Amino acid sequence: MAATLDYDALLAPDLPPPAPVWKGFPPYNFIGGNVDAASMPVEDMIAATATALRREGATLATYGLESGPLGYRPLREFVAAKLRKRSGLAVSPDNVLITSGSNQGLDLVNEIFLRPGDTVLVEQFCYGSALARLRRLGVRPVGVPLDGDGMRMDLLAEKLAALASEGVKPKFIYVIPTIQNPGGSIMPEARRAELLGLSAEYGVPVFEDECYADLLWTGERPPAIAALDDGNRVIHCGSFSKTVAPALRVGYIVAESGLIARMLACKHDGGTGALEQMMLAEYCRTHFDAHVDRVTAILKQKLDAMTAALEEHFGTAAEFVAPEGGIYLWVAFPETVDAMKLAAASAGAGIAINPGPEWSADAAPARSRIRLCFGNPTVGEIREGVKRLAEICHREFGIPLRSGNIERA
Ligand SMILES: Cc1ncc(COP(=O)(O)O)c(C=O)c1O
Numbered sequence: 001m002a003a004t005l006d007y008d009a010l011l012a013p014d015l016p017p018p019a020p021v022w023k024g025f026p027p028y029n030f031i032g033g034n035v036d037a038a039s040m041p042v043e044d045m046i047a048a049t050a051t052a053l054r055r056e057g058a059t060l061a062t063y064g065l066e067s068g069p070l071g072y073r074p075l076r077e078f079v080a081a082k083l084r085k086r087s088g089l090a091v092s093p094d095n096v097l098i099t100s101g102s103n104q105g106l107d108l109v110n111e112i113f114l115r116p117g118d119t120v121l122v123e124q125f126c127y128g129s130a131l132a133r134l135r136r137l138g139v140r141p142v143g144v145p146l147d148g149d150g151m152r153m154d155l156l157a158e159k160l161a162a163l164a165s166e167g168v169k170p171k172f173i174y175v176i177p178t179i180q181n182p183g184g185s186i187m188p189e190a191r192r193a194e195l196l197g198l199s200a201e202y203g204v205p206v207f208e209d210e211c212y213a214d215l216l217w218t219g220e221r222p223p224a225i226a227a228l229d230d231g232n233r234v235i236h237c238g239s240f241s242k243t244v245a246p247a248l249r250v251g252y253i254v255a256e257s258g259l260i261a262r263m264l265a266c267k268h269d270g271g272t273g274a275l276e277q278m279m280l281a282e283y284c285r286t287h288f289d290a291h292v293d294r295v296t297a298i299l300k301q302k303l304d305a306m307t308a309a310l311e312e313h314f315g316t317a318a319e320f321v322a323p324e325g326g327i328y329l330w331v332a333f334p335e336t337v338d339a340m341k342l343a344a345a346s347a348g349a350g351i352a353i354n355p356g357p358e359w360s361a362d363a364a365p366a367r368s369r370i371r372l373c374f375g376n377p378t379v380g381e382i383r384e385g386v387k388r389l390a391e392i393c394h395r396e397f398g399i400p401l402r403s404g405n406i407e408r409a
Contacts, residue, residue, distance in 0.1 A: 016136065028351040028385030033211075033246055033327065034376035036302075039295050040245060041287065048282035049275065056278070064271045065278075069264055071098025071252070072277035078284050079238070079252050086214060087178075088223030089236065089254070097260050100272045102211055102239035102251030106130055108263040109207055109235055109253070113171045114139050121159060121173040123151045125330065125366060127181045127209070128358045130174060142170065143361025148321065150177055150187035153194040160202045172207045172235070173199065178221050179212035182330040182359045182371040184323025189222035196225065199233045210238045211251075214292050216325035217300050232256050240280055242327060242375070243292055248276045299327060302374040305382045313390035317400040327375035330356075337368045337397045346392050351385050 059065040067073040076093035083089040099105040106129075114120070116138030122131065124143035134141045142163070144156045156173070163170060175195070177187035187195075199206050208225045226236040239251035250272060253263060303322060306329055310318045319332040333339070339355035346353055356369030374382055393399055 026347070026350045026352045028381055028388065029376055030372040030374070030385060031352040031354050032373060032376075033242060034373065035242060035246065035327065036295060036298050036375060038378075039291075039298055041283070041291055044287055045279055045283055048287075049279040052278035052282040053275075060274055065274055069267070069271065070094070070096065070260070071272055072274065072281055074285070075250075075277045075281035076252075078281055078288075079254075082214075082284075082288065083224070083236075083238075083254065087210065087221075087227060089227040091226075091254050095254055095257060095260060097253045097255075097263060097267075098272050098277060099237075099251045099253055099267070100269055101241060101246075101249045102209065102237045102253075103129065104267070104269075104272075105237040105251050105253040106133055106209075108266055109172070109237075110134070110137060110139075111266045112259070112262045119163065119168050119170045121156065121170045121204070122361050123175060123180060123183075124362070125180075125183055125356070125360050125369075126174070127176060127211075128354065130209075131359075131361065139171075141361045145365075146180065146183055146185060148185055149191055150180055150183075150185045151175055151191075151195070153191055153198065156195070157198055160198060160204070164202065169202070170204050172205045174207045174209065175225070176209045176211065177225055178210055179215065179323060179326040181212065181326070182328050182354075182356075184321065184326055184328060184330060186221060186324055187225075189228070192222060192225045192228055196229055196231075196233060200231055206234045208234055208236045210236065212242055212326040213238065214243045215296050215299060215327065217296060218324065226254060235259065240284075243288070243295065244280065244284070248280065249273065250276050250280055296325065299325075299375060302377070302379060302382060303329065305379045306372060306374045306386065309383045309386035313387050314393070314400045317393075327373050329372045329374060331370050331372060333368045333370070333393070333397075334399055335368050337393060337399055339366070339368055339370050342370065342393055342396060345396050346389055349388060349392055351389050351392070353389065 065072055075098055076096040079096045080091050080093045083091055110133060114137050119140045119142055120134055122141045122143055124145045131141050142159060144151050144159055195206060206225055210224060224236060226234040236254040240248060307322050317333060320329050340357055343353050343355040354371040356366030357363035359371055360366035390400055
């Protein structure tokens with residue numbers, strides 16, 4: 001009998017390591033961008049799908065329905081209306097490209113701008129998957145430190161000047177200005193204007209990721225950077241993953257027509273899933289605002305449960321700034337805590353956390369930080385999971401000083 005085929009000898013040499021085998025979610029799941037299961041609007045989604053299918057189900061017969069490759073037109077119209085209302089951004093539906101999750105938006109922007117050896121400026125602590133994408137392309141992410149108002153413009157100016165003196169022109173500046181991931185900051189309007197000024201001075205575009213911008217406790221926020229832009233300097237992206245459901249895989253990119261056409265030429269998936277787009281357009285038209293209000297109220301309760309549990313079980317050993325929205329808490333421990341080791345030890349005990357170094361342009365500043373997602377676990381799981389995490393952290397690093405409840409001074 002012939003030997004079985006050796007695929008390893010045939011596979012491309014520069015592949016990432018194989019994905020691990022899926023073993024189900026851990027009991028205390030504080031990773032990823034998962035959202036609240038109990039608030040999934042299942043009945044309304046069923047009704048919206050049925051309405052859309054009865055009305056125009058026959059259009060599924062052609063790629064892109066009858067809307068063309070940019071995506072289902074009623075959904076692009078909803079995105080344009082939502083952006084005008086919530087982000088102060090006036091755009092035509094013709095400048096909205098529906099993507100298969102905003103991650104595909106990141107891939108398309110990367111594809112049209114980046115080649116190995118290029119440089120991209122990012123927030124020092126930044127969306128881990130965006131960093132991983134850049135590194136996989138052989139692109140150098142250069143981190144700019146943040147403060148409570150997001151990326152620091154004085155340090156961005158320094159970095160741009162230093163790179164220019166080396167003859168390096170970064171391809172773009174990637175920012176998450178409204179509920180930053182992982183830190184949760186909201187960049188004030190004046191700083192957004194400064195960023196546009198630096199973009200103009202150095203001729204470097206801004207890539208604005210507003211993945212979490214609709215999940216605000218108060219609803220108050222400055223206009224999107226794209227809304228303040230009068231020089232075609234900003235590419236904007238967003239998503240329905242955090243407001244409605246990540247498994248739908250629907251996001252969007254907003255840019256001027258020439259760039260959209262470039263991205264479209266690289267979007268090889270034959271179109272983003274049509275049923276999801278039809279359902280979302282139908283559902284969001286009448287339910288989006290009320291749904292987002294309901295979801296943010298639940299998320300705020302979960303955040304409160306998480307901060308209370310951290311205070312109870314870690315005391316002053318856990319430092320954080322409670323965000324004004326979103327689904328993450330960015331926690332700093334004393335420097336004796338090695339977050340990579342803590343993540344490995346807690347994974348063994350059924351607690352999944354994101355270690356800071358994976359969310360950082362340079363690992364060292366995030367050595368003792370972790371990101372906790374409070375979107376998907378229940379309040380009970382948050383309380384118990386944080387308690388168990390404190391026990392593990394105490395066992396591994398002696399921090400908090402003693403496990404169990406921290407006595408109040
Ligand atoms: C900042 C940011 N951008 C983009 C994404 C990608 O989201 P999706 O592809 O589900 O729209 C995420 C997901 O967590 C994110 O945090």
